[in-house]
Amino acid sequence: MPVIQTLATVVENQELIKDHMVMICEAPEIARQAQPGHFINVNASTSITNILRKPFSVFHADPATGRIAMLYQLKGATTHGMSRKQPGDLVDIVGPLGGNVFTIDPRPNAHHIMVGGGYGVPPLVFLCERLRESGFAGDITFIVGARSKDLLLCEADLANLNVTVRPTTEDGSRGTLGRVTDALREIIDERSAVYTCGPTGMMKAVGEMSTAANVACQVSLEVPMPCGVGVCMGCVVNVQGASHVRACTEGPVFDARKVIWS
């Protein structure tokens, strides 16, 4: 799969919730290839102290329109640079990147359970889209966690996908009071296929609960990725049976049972 480097034209770039924005841009080649779990390396920093690209998950990719979307949280130089882009501006991106993406549990009666938090939600929304596009009509549950209700992401996107959304908030301002695992515990069973992306602590807990329940769980790891293409060796993680494997090329998606959480 060829990696595309392109100056994509920004079509839309708007705030979704506080400090979180969605950028839509035109990148036909990438839109054709991108799958849930793939990420895009963005070069948008104007600060001399940040010269590297930063990775962002593919949120939507539409081969028909040739457009892709990224959902980003305002953090540092790159995301602030992205936030200043106007429709019509160009954004320097490389992608789709990632050697191992989400693989759909093929069981027809599978209950696909997405567990997402923060900017871990978008790739899982993309996965739900592709599940439905693939003709899967069965159960999909999306457990989305946040500190409070105004930080919950993407409920709108999920509405149209006939997905059972189970919000959990740590302050109980919406949905289940507590953590995503509190919601997961209630529904996990042998039909479950769990996919998770979000804060590392959350993914670890979800992975362990799934493994304990003997349910397959795929986690999309977040570690700094200086190059994103497998040549810098800066993104290595430890997995069962192999030390220092590259998260960008062996991952970012890993089998939860294999991950050694540091």
Next chain:
Amino acid sequence: MPVIQTLATVVENQELIKDHMVMICEAPEIARQAQPGHFINVNASTSITNILRKPFSVFHADPATGRIAMLYQLKGATTHGMSRKQPGDLVDIVGPLGGNVFTIDPRPNAHHIMVGGGYGVPPLVFLCERLRESGFAGDITFIVGARSKDLLLCEADLANLNVTVRPTTEDGSRGTLGRVTDALREIIDERSAVYTCGPTGMMKAVGEMSTAANVACQVSLEVPMPCGVGVCMGCVVNVQGASHVRACTEGPVFDARKVIWS
């Protein structure tokens, strides 16, 4: 005179002629102090290869409105950064800078002759404004040189100042055919007081013609000015009787007879 460092609000930033723009911003303190010959150090580069401020002459300064204007030619990182500023954006400026500015020949019957080229024109326009504001009603001639007529700057500004404008173009597309010195030669006499700013070669020729005619001529030198405040010793020039004097603090305006052209 205190040097002001401020984030000035851009009021207007528009193209004047090809590759030349005028930025107007709000800087009351600077507007109050600035005199013709003063310059402003602008920090607007977003390129990691250009971390220093760059100097720009004061084009207009209005204590009443608290606004200053700079006319800039698009060259590198700083000027391109300036060109992207929208009204309402902030621009990081330091000024007014310069230890020696234009001094007006006090003779009531003096014939003030400005000789400007390229972005050397704006500080001389400012000087004409101040001459008229000071109540001087006598003769002011402005010799403005350019390669061809569409590169002539600021004729509009001068129209209202009862200044005799003598354009010279190297292709004869407007005014006198030839160099500014061809126009100067025709009018220079003992009443003349010459002030010049522009390409170094032009200033040298104007200075030498004035000196030969025994007429005082003030030149505003252009050399790279890494700090603009007199501490880096990077801007030094040689003048009669003194080697390596700082153009930013002893100048930028010098007596043409003193300058040793390298």
Next chain:
Amino acid sequence: MTNLSVNIGSLKLRNPVVTASGTFGFGSEMANVVDLSRLGAVVVKSTSREPRLGNPTPRIVETPGGILNAIGLQNGGIDNYLTEKVPYLRQYDVPIIVNLVGYSVDDYVYLAERITQAGGAEALEINISCPNVKHGCDFSVDPKLTFELISALRKVTDLPLITKLSPNVTSLIPIAQAAVEAGTDGLSLINTLLGTAIDAKKRTFKLANITGGLSGPCVKPVALRMVWQVHNAFPNTPIVGMGGIMNGTDAVEFMLAGATAVAVGTATFINPNAVIEVIDGIEDYLTASGTSEVSELVGAVTAIA
């Protein structure tokens, strides 16, 4: 028509642009981004006798105008290199330069013999200068050790030897001289500058290894100075110049300073296609300046009149 080819000893490069060791993997990673057969040569990641796991993470952090890395020479070892990496690269019409690293002269000699016998490279880059491993710098700061090492290698291989120098020394001349007298065919410089970064909030170092090697645009002025000094001292020894090359103009600057070839490293992280853009940039420069032979640039810089 411009002629881009250059020679390093008996090694002919179709153009002066190679990859910097450790920034291009073993080529396979980049084959879906870059047409490898356009490169002057592929310089692969440092290869050692045994596989190495390298340092713990974080291994790379950003600094003003550059990055610090402390990978610690993670690599699969010589067996893996010869059985997996070489066959893959041989699919492409591009010379391989393997970067060798060891703890002792024996290690280097063993590696050179294995590769020479197996035909596993067109040239050997001898890394005596990695700042991120213990003893990594013993050779690079000691002319005597450098002379011993290169002499020993010269005996066991006819492959062109390119000795990679460390910038973390008072003067590169004695080290370069030792390598030249021992029969090195070329010199490559610079490796990374030893540095560190600190997280003020956490009051810890940012790298697990504490110190790391600085690379990227920020080091270019130091690298250019060193290339120029070494070229002046040894005008007949080809230099592979590197350190912050981001585009064709940077590459031309290195050649004017005295480099016969140039390597692109950190730039590849920011711009996966950088190495190709550097080749095209050099060609554009030659055309624009009416220069027919790229070799005319080598050492052609002069003082301001």
Next chain:
Amino acid sequence: MTNLSVNIGSLKLRNPVVTASGTFGFGSEMANVVDLSRLGAVVVKSTSREPRLGNPTPRIVETPGGILNAIGLQNGGIDNYLTEKVPYLRQYDVPIIVNLVGYSVDDYVYLAERITQAGGAEALEINISCPNVKHGCDFSVDPKLTFELISALRKVTDLPLITKLSPNVTSLIPIAQAAVEAGTDGLSLINTLLGTAIDAKKRTFKLANITGGLSGPCVKPVALRMVWQVHNAFPNTPIVGMGGIMNGTDAVEFMLAGATAVAVGTATFINPNAVIEVIDGIEDYLTASGTSEVSELVGAVTAIA
């Protein structure tokens, strides 16, 4: 309330922030920008026995994340310093640290005696490390010469001696050790890294002097590493840390690495008020982190758990 004061030998600074020699003139130039009495100390431009004209222009060029300078120690000489610069600075309640440069031990001794007798400074910074003049670096690369120089100075003055080290060496430790054993009260580092810049179009060097000294944000990782190494080797010798400090956070990083005080240089060119912002930034950091004494930061960096 936070306590910002630190000591370098017998010299008390109200806060750890001083100006870097050669980037703040003799103070007078900056008096209309900065309230000099807020500074820990004013470190003035290198002063020599005779006036010096310095190098031809261009003297300063921009590089990625920094600048190269080759001023060549232009200054008015010791007489001018004592008759004009000192009386001016004495209008302000701020310690003066004069940076001394000479060709020989005699020069330095002469300067130290003149200044001590005239009460022309509260401390002497001994510049043995300017890369932009011939012989400027002889002392800085030779422990024996450094020992001789500092010993000679120690005999003729009771003023605190701060020896300024060059980063262009394989190891700073032997030089630092020589200065410490000869009785220096403190060390300041780093001076500039030797580099060059080339104009590809013109095929000339950009600096009239060919080489220059690199400073600014780009050198921070190297400077931090050196401060940390020297502090580890000589934990009781106060260090004035510098190299790319642009804000309070940078300054805190240097103190965590082992600096007792910090100097702001190139930042002043970009932001004339930088030195004040650094002072305020350190104070904010101390308040935010609930640290009462700035001295608690010195050398407090630890490895990642």
